[in-house]
Amino acid sequence: VLAAFGRLYQDAEPIDFAGDFLYRTYRLLALPARDLEKLVGLAFRLSAANLLFTSDVVANTGVLVPAGTRLTATSSLTEFYVRARDRGFEDYFEFLYAPFLAAAQPGLTPAQMIADADLGAIQAWLVTASHVGVITSEDDFILRSQDLDFLERVFAGRATIFPTGGHCGNYRQLDVALRIRGFFDAEALDP
Amino acid sequence: MSAGPGPLLALVLAALLLAACAHRPEDQGAAALMAEDPSLPPETASLLVMPDPLERFNRAVYRFNFEFDHYLFLPVVDTYRLVVPAPLRSGVRNFFNNLQEITNATNGILQARAEVATRAVVRFLVNSTAGVLGLFDVATRMGVERQVEDFGQSLGWWRTPAGPYLVLPILGPSSLRDAGGIAVDFAASLYLPPGSEIYDIIYDHPAVVGLFAIDRRDSIPFRYFATDSPFEYEIVRFLSLQRREFQIAQ
Numbered sequence: 385v386l387a388a389f390g391r392l393y394q395d396a397e398p399i400d401f402a403g404d405f406l407y408r409t410y411r412l413l414a415l416p417a418r419d420l421e422k423l424v425g426l427a428f429r430l431s432a433a434n435l436l437f438t439s440d441v442v443a444n445t446g447v448l449v450p451a452g453t454r455l456t457a458t459s460s461l462t463e464f465y466v467r468a469r470d471r472g473f474e475d476y477f478e479f480l481y482a483p484f485l486a487a488a489q490p491g492l493t494p495a496q497m498i499a500d501a502d503l504g505a506i507q508a509w510l511v512t513a514s515h516v517g518v519i520t521s522e523d524d525f526i527l528r529s530q531d532l533d534f535l536e537r538v539f540a541g542r543a544t545i546f547p548t549g550g551h552c553g554n555y556r557q558l559d560v561a562l563r564i565r566g567f568f569d570a571e572a573l574d575p
Numbered sequence: 576m577s578a579g580p581g582p583l584l585a586l587v588l589a590a591l592l593l594a595a596c597a598h599r600p601e602d603q604g605a606a607a608l609m610a611e612d613p614s615l616p617p618e619t620a621s622l623l624v625m626p627d628p629l630e631r632f633n634r635a636v637y638r639f640n641f642e643f644d645h646y647l648f649l650p651v652v653d654t655y656r657l658v659v660p661a662p663l664r665s666g667v668r669n670f671f672n673n674l675q676e677i678t679n680a681t682n683g684i685l686q687a688r689a690e691v692a693t694r695a696v697v698r699f700l701v702n703s704t705a706g707v708l709g710l711f712d713v714a715t716r717m718g719v720e721r722q723v724e725d726f727g728q729s730l731g732w733w734r735t736p737a738g739p740y741l742v743l744p745i746l747g748p749s750s751l752r753d754a755g756g757i758a759v760d761f762a763a764s765l766y767l768p769p770g771s772e773i774y775d776i777i778y779d780h781p782a783v784v785g786l787f788a789i790d791r792r793d794s795i796p797f798r799y800f801a802t803d804s805p806f807e808y809e810i811v812r813f814l815s816l817q818r819r820e821f822q823i824a825q
Contacts, residue, residue: 438805
């Protein structure tokens with residue numbers, strides 16, 4: 385994988401992050417789905433590391449970076465990267481997000497926070513909100529089958545669920561775009 | 576920048592390089608986050624982690640480069656792109672690329688690679704004549720592809736280690752070996768024929784040197800802090816050193 389990656393990368397100008405690099409990488413490497421999943425997972429892991437580290441520093445919580453540490457433009461961040469990398473989003477929630485929210489609203493439990501963030505919390509309103517529609521795909525990896533059931537039930541008549549498209553992967557397809565426009569056109573006629 | 580593909584791509588690139596390192600120790604509470612994880616052997620610690628003895632200096636220069644880019648270089652490049660039509664810009668790009676063929680040829684010879692050196696010479700001759708002083712890249716259209724070879728690559732070809740990572744002012748990520756290579760290539764173009772003759776004619780004019788600088792920056796899509804990651808320095812360090820290894824092997 386690394387050799388093929390190198391073949392692609394050698395022609396790029398110094399750190400060519402721009403353009404359709406991911407797609408070209410994917411095409412060139414002809415990765416099996418399994419490796420691609422790993423790749424996407426790792427990209428998210430680095431995202432989580434960014435989130436963990438940044439939140440920790442901004443809120444000065446001392447979870448990753450000892451409280452009171454002064455970081456400047458010349459401070460090495462590599463050791464914090466290593467610490468953050470081996471954590472994940474769940475650690476961000478447990479050690480940074482939940483304590484932060486609990487400090488603002490004493491008595492709020494992590495379980496309650498998760499429930500509050502669920503669409504189920506505003507279900508009663510959603511049922512009546514005719515100007516809110518849903519467009520998604522059956523194979524969107526962030527949705528479980530009970531989530532799809534929920535969407536179809538609560539947004540009865542206002543949910544379009546395509547069989548494929550992944551997570552927002554079909555927005556540039558014509559029929560998807562037309563469906564979205566159609567919803568707003570109908571909405572404009574009948575406010 | 577958060578909406579574009581750039582950040583995600585950066586993440587994916589980095590992730591690609593981390594492939595072997597996925598590892599999640601059991602949670603042991605906040606205190607455990609503070610401690611170095613003893614269950615991680617040093618070699619599985621990330622590929623993004625590497626010796627960087629000049630890190631403090633490098634990070635200061637990295638910061639300087641961002642500011643130089645932000646307040647001077649990029650505004651000038653953007654103006655250049657706005658004012659000069661694309662065909663003219665591509666002529667400028669081809670012109671300077673063509674002059675670089677002399678360096679490519681010299682280093683092809685230094686690496687004892689006849690094919691690489693020949694290609695550079697052929698490209699220079701074809702583009703300087705049929706390509707009207709290098710303004711048009713006729714050679715590429717004929718199937719003779721450009722291959723950049725510099726003295727840093729020649730040293731690397733003969734197994735000279737890269738040495739410490741070094742961020743050069745304005746020029747950006749490099750290494751001790753490659754920085755020396757840049758100096759040698761520059762000196763050669765100043766004092767050795769045919770580069771020196773061309774240098775006397777062309778680069779003697781400050782405007783041409785300025786145009787050269789603008790064109791080179793214009794050719795690099797990289798933008799500082801576009802990765803949206805606080806660990807951009809580490810990502811850039813790893814990718815730029817990797818890239819040099821690939822160039823040398825090519």
